[in-house]
Amino acid sequence: MGATLRNRSIISIVVVAVFALPLVIFAQTAPHAGPAKTRTVSAAPDFSGVWFMDEYHRNILPKEDPPFQPWAEALFKKRNFENEHREPDSGPDPTERCIPPGIPRTMLQPFPWEIVQARDRVIMIFEYQSLIRQIFMDGRGHPRDLEPTYMGHAIGKFEGNTLVIDTVGFNDKTWLDPMGLPHSDAMHVIEHIRRVDHDTLVDEYTIDDPKAYTKSWTTKRIFKLKPDWQIQEYVCSENNNVK
Amino acid sequence: MAMKNKLVIAFIVVMCGLVVSRPLFAHHSSAAYDMEHPVNMKGVVTNMEWTNPHVFIFLDVKDDSGSVEEWRVEGNSPNMLVRTGWKREMIKAGDQLLVNGAPAKNGSKVMRLVTLTLANGQKYDGQGFK
Numbered sequence: 001m002g003a004t005l006r007n008r009s010i011i012s013i014v015v016v017a018v019f020a021l022p023l024v025i026f027a028q029t030a031p032h033a034g035p036a037k038t039r040t041v042s043a044a045p046d047f048s049g050v051w052f053m054d055e056y057h058r059n060i061l062p063k064e065d066p067p068f069q070p071w072a073e074a075l076f077k078k079r080n081f082e083n084e085h086r087e088p089d090s091g092p093d094p095t096e097r098c099i100p101p102g103i104p105r106t107m108l109q110p111f112p113w114e115i116v117q118a119r120d121r122v123i124m125i126f127e128y129q130s131l132i133r134q135i136f137m138d139g140r141g142h143p144r145d146l147e148p149t150y151m152g153h154a155i156g157k158f159e160g161n162t163l164v165i166d167t168v169g170f171n172d173k174t175w176l177d178p179m180g181l182p183h184s185d186a187m188h189v190i191e192h193i194r195r196v197d198h199d200t201l202v203d204e205y206t207i208d209d210p211k212a213y214t215k216s217w218t219t220k221r222i223f224k225l226k227p228d229w230q231i232q233e234y235v236c237s238e239n240n241n242v243k
Numbered sequence: 244m245a246m247k248n249k250l251v252i253a254f255i256v257v258m259c260g261l262v263v264s265r266p267l268f269a270h271h272s273s274a275a276y277d278m279e280h281p282v283n284m285k286g287v288v289t290n291m292e293w294t295n296p297h298v299f300i301f302l303d304v305k306d307d308s309g310s311v312e313e314w315r316v317e318g319n320s321p322n323m324l325v326r327t328g329w330k331r332e333m334i335k336a337g338d339q340l341l342v343n344g345a346p347a348k349n350g351s352k353v354m355r356l357v358t359l360t361l362a363n364g365q366k367y368d369g370q371g372f373k
Contacts, residue, residue: 088275088347096272098296111323127322178272232322239294 079180102174323371
């Protein structure tokens, strides 16, 4: 008799559990179910990890000069001359005085950077100068009145397996490469990033800057996954000898 | 024959220097340094600054006349150097080092490090990556 009562109790618990469980699951998931974009992001390709350039080139376009506007060519030649006639503890390149390199150059420095994919953003954490870049993935556009910055304002979306990033709102204080390739505040950078295999990321950069160049031009870089590396602190002004 | 061997070795050393002396530092242009004519120097460490953007090793080097000159030897960022096996503790004041690097074109006693050799023969890349 005692056993029967115990059995009934067990059956009651099981019945309550079976009916209540979906409610519990619903209660847990409902606040997070949210709009469809949450699921879209989770299905996006995973580019997260620490990446490092495959080859270093001092020229962003290794084999040719881009189609300069006259002022940009003259400025490039002036910077080249100053670079070649520098002393060890001086130099014209803004990065040598710990000024951020801007985009895309920050990605092309011989230091690793990490991609972190958040729900509504892709975050790039750069070891060089401990910089960060955030790419908004929530469908917003660029603000109308952008305050010019070193990293610009970046919005992105996945097209299939390709991350397309559109960045505007740059100041004109950075060089596109260590050779001194100039750009203006009208620069528009479009990137197509693909993970061609587990260890390899390819980024195609299109530079559209009608003030500085007569046509847009494109360059490509390969980055390798560094699973054992971590982004370290880098304080540029700690012991900078360049005046 | 011995002379010929020496010439062959010298040629190989120079070519190796040229191959590895590509300007790879991120922070400073190498234009101020004679990357095409790297030199070897032995010296005694007086100080090391394990700092960003670059590591500096200060070396007392005896010249041909026996007088001592202080050289500043500049390596890449410690961040990149540790990824190729460098450790801060491996260089201390009083250590004897062999350095291969590019001297400044203007004659000042500063050098861009290409290869570092410790007293125990262990070699390290001064640029910190390949």
